Amino acid sequence: MQTLRKPLSVVLGLLAAVVLFHFVLSPFYEDALDVISVWHVLNWFMALGIVLALAVTYVHRREADPDARGSAGADAAFYAAATLAILFSWNWFDDLTAGEGGQSQNRGYFWVIINTTFVMLLGALSARLWKDSPGE
Numbered sequence: 593m594q595t596l597r598k599p600l601s602v603v604l605g606l607l608a609a610v611v612l613f614h615f616v617l618s619p620f621y622e623d624a625l626d627v628i629s630v631w632h633v634l635n636w637f638m639a640l641g642i643v644l645a646l647a648v649t650y651v652h653r654r655e656a657d658p659d660a661r662g663s664a665g666a667d668a669a670f671y672a673a674a675t676l677a678i679l680f681s682w683n684w685f686d687d688l689t690a691g692e693g694g695q696s697q698n699r700g701y702f703w704v705i706i707n708t709t710f711v712m713l714l715g716a717l718s719a720r721l722w723k724d725s726p727g728e
Contacts, residue, residue: 597721600648605718607641610634612711628694631703635684641714642680645673648717669717676709 614634618627649670656666683702687695 597724600644601718601721604641604644604648604714604721607637608711608714608718611638611707612715615707615711632687635687638680638710639684641710642673642677645714645717646670646677648721649673669713672709672713676706676713680706680710 611634614627614630618630621627649666649672653666653670656663679702683695683699683706686699
């Protein structure tokens with residue numbers, strides 16, 4: 593796992609940056625680009641990022657000393673990743689099966705929570721992996 597920390601950090605950081613960029617700036621280029629189609633492609637990469645986040649937080653949680661202060665943080669990160677995975681899967685599968693009418697407006701609001709949580713969680717994991725990687 594030690595040798596994978598920096599590459600994983602870069603991948604998670606890039607995913608967080610791309611989702612943040614598209615989430616925040618898409619109103620500026622929605623006339624030139626089909627924003628929804630970009631989300632449909634990004635969702636596949638987000639799914640990969642969430643699986644990586646689950647794996648990283650699980651390993652960190654397993655390695656944490658239960659009596660140490662960092663154990664609560666490792667637990668919180670793992671459960672945040674698990675919650676994100678559940679919400680993302682639920683909403684993404686609905687989006688995949690919604691048909692031509694698209695998702696309901698209520699389901700669309702969940703993307704705000706999912707995208708924000710995705711950026712924050714993967715950004716934090718990226719920073720932690722970079723800091724904890726060997727060779728510093």
